[in-house]
Amino acid sequence: MSATQQDVRFVQGNEACVRGALYAGLRFFAGYPITPSTEIAEHLAENLPKVGGTFVQMEDEIASMCAVCGASLAGSKSMTATSGPGFSLKQEAIGYAAMAEIPCVVVDVQRAGPSTGLATKVAQADVNQARWGTHGEHSIVTLTASTVQDMFAVTVEAFNIAEAYRTPVILLFDEVMGHMRERLVIPPAGELPVTERLRTAVKPGVNYHPYLPREDGRLPMSDYGDIHRYHVTGLYHDIWGFPTEQPEQVNKLVHHLVDKIEGRVHELARWKEFYLEDAENVLISYGSAARSARHLVETRRQKGHRVGLLELQTIWPFPKDLVREKTANAKNVFVVEMNMGQVMAQVKQAVDNPDHVYLVNRVDGTLVTPTDIGNVMRVIEGKGV
Amino acid sequence: MAFRDLIRERFFPHIWCPGCGHGTVLNSLLHVVDKMGLDPTSMCMVSGIGCSARISGYVNFHTMHTMHGRALPCATGIKLAKPQLNMIVPMGDGDAMAIGGNHFIHACRRNIDMTAIVLNNRIYGMTGGQYSPLSGRGVLATTAPYRSIDDDFDAVALAQGAGATFVARTTAFHVKELSKILTKAIQHKGFSVVEVMVQCPTYFGRKNKMGGAVQLLEYYRDNTAPLGSKKLEENQNLIPRGIFVERERPEYCEEYQNVIALAEGKE
C-alpha cells in the first residue's frame, strides 16, 4: 500500500475481480485451475480464509459450479471462475441456478476456442454462450469491463444483481483484462453500495413459500440451516419449491424467469460513452477490445474526426434501446470485438439501419489493434486502407 | 418429536412403483432420525436425479433436488458453508457410480462429514430400464437386449479404495440391519457410504425374469451373508453385508477451520 491512506494497489485484472468480490461480501468460492482465470482461484485460496470464508478446489468445473449452488443456498455469497472449456462444463449447473433462482457469480475469463483452442490467448467469443450456454428458456445477466478498476466495480455490481434478483450473473472478462496490471484504488467500505440478500420475515411455525414472489416481485430467501425447511429442485416447481407439471404453473415460471431480467433492461444497463454527441462514426465495443477502440477515438478526435465510443458493460440483457438511441445520428456504426460478430448481431437488431453496422474483429488470439479499426473505417469511408 | 414433522404429507402419495425398495430406505431413515432425536432443522438432504433422488421431496428437512450425478458436489458446498448441518445424500447406482462417479471418489477422498446412501437397484428406473455400472455382466436391460457385456463396480470396494472412512452394505430385506447401519453412518464423523441393495420389480425384476418384489427380496435374503459369518465363509459366491470400514481420518470441514486459523494468524 502506498503512503497515502487509500488502499491503492498495482494488480492484475484477475486480482481486481477478487478484491471486488471480497468487497461485495464473497464468502464461498469453488473452482478448478484453468488458464487464464487461475489467478482468481489462487488469490481467493489465500484471502478467503482470512475473512472466515471458504475456498475449495473441486474435482472439476461441474463440481465447482454445483458447490457454489449449494453454498449459496446455505447463505453464503458464492462465486466460481473459469475459462474456455470450463465455462462449457459449468453450463449444466448455471441452468440449475437459473431455474432454482440461486444467487451466484460466474467469472469467465475468455480465451480462444472452441475446445482447448488457444489456452493463453485472448478472444471474446463466449458472448452467446454466456446467454444461451445452458439449455432451456431462461434469462441471465452478463457484465464486462475494460479497465482493472472497472473489473473491481462490475464485480461488486455482479454480486448486487445476483442477490437482488436471485440469478446467476456472468462476468465476461478476457485474457488481456485478466492478466494486465494497472492501478486499482479500493474504495473504503461503504463507498460502493453492497446489496445484502433479502431474507424472509416469515415466523417459525408459519408457512414459508420459497417461490412466492412479494408484491415487488422479489423472492425472500431462507438459508439452509435456518428455521424454515423447504425444497429446491431443477424441475419446474410451485410456490413450495415442489415439482409440478401443471401447464399453468410451468408457463408462469418460464415468464417469471425471463421477465425478471428482460423486464429490467434499463435498470441493469451499464455503459460508458465518449464523444457521442456529434459522432458520425460510432464505435461499440467492450472488454479489452474497447481499449483499442478508445485509443483510436482519442487519436482521431485530436485530428478533428467526429468519432465516438459506446462501451457496453452490460451485454445481457442486451441494452437495445440504449444502442439505438446512442447511434441514432451516426452515419456508420463499427462494432469492435474479438469474435465473428456476436454483439454485432445484437446491434444490427437494435438499430434502424442495420446496413450501416460493420464488424471490426480479430480472431487470431491477439488483441485487436487501433490500426485494425482504423483500416476498416478507412475502407468504409471510401479512403482505402 | 412428532414423527410427522419429518415428512411432507402434502407431497404424498410418492411416485415410486408398488414393490419398489426405495420406500423401505425412506422409512428406515426417518425412524433412525427420529430415534436419534436429531433436530430436523439440522438435517439437510441433497439428491441427484432418478427414482431414488425423489426421496428429498418427501422428507421435511432442508432439501435440494439437484442434477444427475451432482448431489455430492452440491452437498459439499452446503456443508462447507454450514458445517453444523447433518448431510444425507441418497443416490441411485447410475447417479452415484456413472455420471457422478468422479464426484463420488473425490468426496470419499476429502472425507467430508456426510452420509452417502447408494440405493443400488442395478438399473436406471426413471428412464425405463437401461443397464447401469452396477448391473453387471449378463444382465438384460433395454440398452442390453443381448445381455450386458459390462462388468460392474463393487461400490463398497470403490468407496474403500477412494478413502471413505465408513463403508457398509446391506439390503432392503434386512431392515433392522439397515437402520443399525444408517445410525452408525450418521454418527460417524467423516464420509460414510452405505450401499443398500434395493429391488426394482418394474424394470430389473421383470426384464431379468427374477419375479416381483417378494422374489427379489428373497434373492437378497438368500444371496447375501453377514461379514464374518460362517455362511459367507462356506459360500464365497454370496454378497457380503455389514460394515467394511470404520476408521478415523481428519474431517474436511474441521481441517478447513485450521486453514482459517492459519490464514487469520498470518495477517
Next chain:
Amino acid sequence: MERYRFLLSGSGGQGVITMAILLAETAALEENLTAVQSQSYGPEARGGATRSDVIISDSEIFFPKVLQPNILVALTEEASSKYLPLIRPGGLCLYDCDLVKPNPRVDAEQIGIPMYKNVLAKLGKAVAFNICVLGALTTLTGIVKLSSLEKVVERRFAKAHFASNQEALRLGEELAQPYMAQV
C-alpha cells in the same frame, strides 16, 4: 511527457516479468504516473524468450500492448534478435554485453553493460541480476526515481533480501552512469 513503451525480454528465470512489474508499479504508485504492464503467457513463457510489456505515461493508456518499443531491454541473444527489429527508430536498447552482441544495422542507441558479470562478482550470486538491470534502466531513462523504485523493491520482497537488492540497484546505477551522455 512522451509515452514510454518498454519491451523487456530475456529468458525464463532471469526475472524479466518481475522487473516489468516493479517498474510499472513504481510509476503507478510512487510517481503518480499511469502504467500498464502485461506479459505473454503459456508454454512460451517457460524457457525460450520471455517478454513483458510496460507502458508509462502521464495520461490515460488505452491500448495496453507494445507493438513498437521505444525502449528495449534484451538479456539474451534470442530475445535481442527477436525484438530488436521492432524498436522505434532512434529508440534505446539496453543489453548485457556479455550475453548479447549488438546489431549496428538497427537504428537505435544500443548500450551494452556487463551487468551479469558485475552482479556475480560484487554480490556473489545471480538472483539480483534483474534488479541490477532495473537500476541501470531507471538511471538511463530517468522515468522513475531510483529512490521510488527502492521503496517498491522493499515492499515487494522479504526483508532478508532488501540489502542485496539495494546493492544491486546501486550497482546498476553505477554501471549506467558512464553512458548517460549517450541517452
